[in-house]
Amino acid sequence: MTTKLADLPKAKHFELTAEMARAIEHEVAHYPDSKAASIEALKIVQKHHGYVPDGAYEPVAKLIGMSAAELFGVATFYSLIFKHPVGKHVIKLCDSLSCYLTGYEDVKKAFERKLGIGFGQTTKDNRFTLLPICCLGACDKGPVLMIDDDTHGNVTPDGVDKLLEKYA
Amino acid sequence: MSAETKPLTHNIRPDRPLGLKEFEAAGGFTALRKAIKEMTPQEVQQKVKDANLRGRGGAGFPTGVKWSLIPMGPDAGAKYMVCNADEMEPGTFKDRLLMEGDPHSLIEAMIVSGYAIQATTGYIFLRGEYTVAADRLSMAIVDARNKGFLGKNILGSGWSYDVHVHTGAGRYICGEETALINSLEGRRANPRYKPPFPQISGLWGRPTIVNNVETLYNVPHIVNRGSEWFKGLSKVKDGGTKLYGVSGRVKKPGCWELPFGTTVREILEEHAGGMQDGLKLKAWLPGGASTDFLTDQHLDLAMDFDTIAKAGSRMGTGLLTVVDDKQSMVSVVRNLEEFFSRESCGWCTPCRDGLPWSVRILMALEEGRGKPGDLEMLEQMTKWLGPGKTFCAHAPGAMEPLQSALKYFRSEFEAGIAKSKVAA
Numbered sequence: 063m064t065t066k067l068a069d070l071p072k073a074k075h076f077e078l079t080a081e082m083a084r085a086i087e088h089e090v091a092h093y094p095d096s097k098a099a100s101i102e103a104l105k106i107v108q109k110h111h112g113y114v115p116d117g118a119y120e121p122v123a124k125l126i127g128m129s130a131a132e133l134f135g136v137a138t139f140y141s142l143i144f145k146h147p148v149g150k151h152v153i154k155l156c157d158s159l160s161c162y163l164t165g166y167e168d169v170k171k172a173f174e175r176k177l178g179i180g181f182g183q184t185t186k187d188n189r190f191t192l193l194p195i196c197c198l199g200a201c202d203k204g205p206v207l208m209i210d211d212d213t214h215g216n217v218t219p220d221g222v223d224k225l226l227e228k229y230a
Numbered sequence: 231m232s233a234e235t236k237p238l239t240h241n242i243r244p245d246r247p248l249g250l251k252e253f254e255a256a257g258g259f260t261a262l263r264k265a266i267k268e269m270t271p272q273e274v275q276q277k278v279k280d281a282n283l284r285g286r287g288g289a290g291f292p293t294g295v296k297w298s299l300i301p302m303g304p305d306a307g308a309k310y311m312v313c314n315a316d317e318m319e320p321g322t323f324k325d326r327l328l329m330e331g332d333p334h335s336l337i338e339a340m341i342v343s344g345y346a347i348q349a350t351t352g353y354i355f356l357r358g359e360y361t362v363a364a365d366r367l368s369m370a371i372v373d374a375r376n377k378g379f380l381g382k383n384i385l386g387s388g389w390s391y392d393v394h395v396h397t398g399a400g401r402y403i404c405g406e407e408t409a410l411i412n413s414l415e416g417r418r419a420n421p422r423y424k425p426p427f428p429q430i431s432g433l434w435g436r437p438t439i440v441n442n443v444e445t446l447y448n449v450p451h452i453v454n455r456g457s458e459w460f461k462g463l464s465k466v467k468d469g470g471t472k473l474y475g476v477s478g479r480v481k482k483p484g485c486w487e488l489p490f491g492t493t494v495r496e497i498l499e500e501h502a503g504g505m506q507d508g509l510k511l512k513a514w515l516p517g518g519a520s521t522d523f524l525t526d527q528h529l530d531l532a533m534d535f536d537t538i539a540k541a542g543s544r545m546g547t548g549l550l551t552v553v554d555d556k557q558s559m560v561s562v563v564r565n566l567e568e569f570f571s572r573e574s575c576g577w578c579t580p581c582r583d584g585l586p587w588s589v590r591i592l593m594a595l596e597e598g599r600g601k602p603g604d605l606e607m608l609e610q611m612t613k614w615l616g617p618g619k620t621f622c623a624h625a626p627g628a629m630e631p632l633q634s635a636l637k638y639f640r641s642e643f644e645a646g647i648a649k650s651k652v653a654a
Contacts, residue, residue, distance in 0.1 A: 092394040093416075094308070095434060100416035101399050105358075128416070139418040139575075141400035142358050154359070158320035159519060159551055160477035162565045196402050196573065197519075198359060199317045199326040201477035201549070202484045211361040 076117030078125070082106055086125055096126045100136050104143045113144035141195075149184045149191040151229040154208040157194045160201035165218070169205045172219035176226065190226070233257055235463070237451035238444065238471060239487040242331030247366055250373045253334040259379065261450030265342045266385045269453070271302065274346035278449060280457035282469035286324075287314055287405075287442030288518060288546045290468075290535040293449075299429035300347045300437050310438040311349035312414065313340060313446055315356040315363070316398055316405045319518035320569060321551035324473040324485055325443035329356075329363040332447075333370040339446035340393050341379055342453055347439055352393040355410050358400060367395050402573035406622050407440040408432075409575065420577040421622035444473055466491035466534045474533060476502035478552030479509055485549065491532040497550065498529065509554040513638065517546025519566050520627025522634035523553075543634065559639040560646055563632055564592040570628035581625035584615045588632065595646030605643050609636060 085106045089099040103126055107118045114137055119130040126133075137143045153173065157166055173192055177185050184191040200206045203215025209229055217225065233240045233256075241248055241256055248256060265274050279294025300309065313336065317325040329336055340352045356364055371393055374380045382390040401419055403409045408422035411433050432438025448470055452460050460469040468490050474497050475485035481503030488497070494514070498504065505511055513523040516533065522543035524531075531537050538545040553562055571585035588611050594600045612633040615625040636643060 092396075095415065097416040098396075098414060101413070102397070105397075105399065126416075135418055136416065139401065140398075143399050157565075158569055159515075159562065159565055160321050162562070163478045163551070163553065163557065194572075195359070196318050196400075196569065197320040197322065199323045199357075201321050201323045201551070202475065204477060204483075208359060213359075213362075 076111075076115045076121070078107075078118070078121040079110070082110060083125060086122070090126060097128050099126050100128060100133055101140060101143070104133075104137055104140075108144060112150075113147050141193075147184070147188075149188050151189060151210055152191045152193060154193050154195035154198075156196070156198045156204070156206045158197035158201075160197065161204040161206055164204035166205045168219045169207070169217050169222065172222040176222055190229070233451070234455070234459075236471065236487045237455075237463075238328065238447050238473060239331075241335060242327065244327070244331045247331055247333055250334065250377070257454070258334055259338055259377070261453040262338050262341050262379060263385065265345055265453050266387050266389070271346050271348050274342065274453060277457055278346070278452055281448075281452045281460040282457075282464075282467060283445065283448055283452065283460070284468050284535060285442055286444035286448075286472070286547070288319065288520075288544070290545065293441060293445055296429065296441075297343075297347055297439060299427070300439060301430075302348060306348065306437065308351070308434070308436045309347060309349045310433045310436060311340060311344040311347060311352040312410070312433065312438055312440045313352070313354040313443060314405060314407065314410060314440050315354050315360070315443045316410060317360075317443070318357055318402045318405055319520070319547050320566070321477055321515060322518050322547040322549045323475060323477070324547065324549060326360060326363060327473070327485055328443055328447055329360065329367060333363070333366040334373065335447055335450065336367060336443065337370045337374050337393060338379075339449045341374065341384075341391065343439070343441065343446055343449050344391050344393070345384075345387075345389060346449075347437075348389065349391060349439070352391065353414060353433075354393065354395045355404070355414055356395055356397050357404075358398045360397075364395055364397055371395065401575070402569075403575045403622075403624060406624065409622070410440060411438065418575070420575050421624075423621070464490035466532055466537070468534055468536075472533070472548050474501070475549035476552060477549070478514075479506045479554045480504065480552055481506055491534040491537075493529070494531055494533055494550070495529040497533065498552070502552075505552070505554060509556060511552060512555045512557065513553045513559065513562075513635070515546075515551040515553075515631065516543050517548045517550070519551075519569060520544075520623070520630055521546040522630040523638060524634070525638055544630070558596070559635050559642045560592060560596045563635045564589065564596055566631050567592055567628060570624065574624060578621040578625075580615045580620050581628075584611055584625065585628060587611070588615075588628075595643055598646055598648060600643075600647040602647060604647060605636065605640070608632060608643070612636075 086103045089102040090096045123130040123133040198206045283293045284290045404419045409419040413419040428438040472490045574581045576582045612629040617626045
């Protein structure tokens with residue numbers, strides 16, 4: 063089966079707002095080469111949209127003097143740049159050794175049971191996305207996870223319900 | 231607790247770091263004034279060299295020697311001081327503690343170290359997940375700018391310098407110093423070929439020093455109190471104190487500042503309170519996922535670079551991960567290799583293809599469906615993916631826990647080979 067070009071999903075219209083452009087230019091000023099702001103620029107887009115829409119690469123790349131292809135190459139390298147829509151809250155569950163030793167697998171099962179999703183998936187109501195993450199540097203409090211920008215330690219399977227309640 | 235015996239941690243306030251005034255009252259910024267007003271850059275370099283400060287990021291390279299490779303002089307042009315704050319080594323939780331609890335000290339250290347190599351700009355490469363540290367460091371930079379410690383002609387010295395926080399967006403490989411430099415330039419974080427080393431050609435092709443967070447925290451104290459004091463803190467020939475820590479199923483996991491060269495037994499039994507009730511120690515990693523396992527036969531070793539290397543491992547970051555007797559070594563190693571496999575940047579073949587292959591074999595052994603020859607294949611991999619076969623240290627690091635687990639716990643791996651139908 064072949065896919066026709068016309069059948070591929072169209073990149074959604076994306077507008078680089080003046081606010082985003084200003085924030086990106088503020089970052090560019092920290093470096094002798096504007097390309098160095100690429101990751102920060104992607105994060106700024108992500109802050110406004112929740113992820114980086116396909117239509118963002120052209121205008122952002124132009125702003126920082128890079129090709130859209132190179133910027134896309136950067137975006138696909140880094141795990142915290144989302145290329146697809148994610149839920150309102152992103153749960154990043156540490157699966158590195160210290161957390162593995164202190165009960166990560168049971169916590170993961172509790173999330174999967176409660177949310178009905180696995181790693182890389184988003185709940186139907188778009189509230190949560192569940193992702194694995196490398197060691198979060200709080201190994202004395204394992205199992206550790208992050209929800210959005212908050213780090214939570216000593217997480218237990220029984221504590222998962224209560225933890226999720228805080229993120230409406 | 232005093233600055234004299236616990237230089238790294240005495241100013242730490244985890245919930246609310248010292249404000250600028252409190253920090254100064256506690257001795258903050260005295261090293262900065264002393265270095266810039268009373269010392270030449272070369273004198274600062276020499277003092278750090280004499281102190282036997284070795285890098286705390288894992289490799290243990292002497293910091294003063296690294297600095298001395300930087301071209302100096304009025305024609306040296308743009309030079310960069312980079313702090314590697316991309317803490318992501320599994321089992322390592324020291325740099326977060328320092329930066330969240332005492333952000334001003336890192337800024338002071340970045341200024342003193344930047345002065346020593348006459349850097350034009352400093353960057354703190356901070357992992358994106360450390361949001362609290364990002365806020366606190368950014369505020370500390372503003373404080374330092376307002377005091378005139380950053381900017382043009384600092385304290386009338388004629389030296390101009392500024393520091394920026396650069397936050398990452400994930401990927402363990404960014405901790406490798408040349409990958410970090412590529413990432414800081416806004417590229418994919420593939421490592422670079424060495425030589426040239428960053429000291430000669432680093433960020434944007436300019437001379438660059440990359441130092442770990444904990445390493446830098448030592449610098450102002452060496453300037454303040456001297457090399458002899460610093461060496462006197464240690465029980466071995468490497469100078470200073472060290473943030474040691476323990477994670478895993480021990481009674482009191484945590485991180486403590488102790489004399490360099492404290493024994494593993496003291497760290498485990500006195501500070502971490504020993505194993506949780508009903509558990510026995512089976513194996514431990516001295517300092518991160520990319521160090522070789524050691525066992526209960528090695529508890530009386532001093533935790534220093536040379537001693538742990540002689541025992542067949544590496545001290546690495548110095549934060550122990552303890553594996554208890556209820557854990558399967560095959561599963562533990564599978565977890566580690568899954569991590570390394572996922573975090574391979576994909577640049578070179580042994581790492582990109584070899585690591586997922588090792589995971590497949592380990593999963594088969596874990597589920598009792600291993601094949602004869604699997605152990606030999608894993609052993610072969612520890613050579614194919616070992617030092618000198620790959621572009622950077624990622625795959626060789628990944629092989630360290632594997633080769634040592636096979637050495638000390640071979641029977642557990644053998645038990646994962648499916649019994650042949652004839653024998654059954």
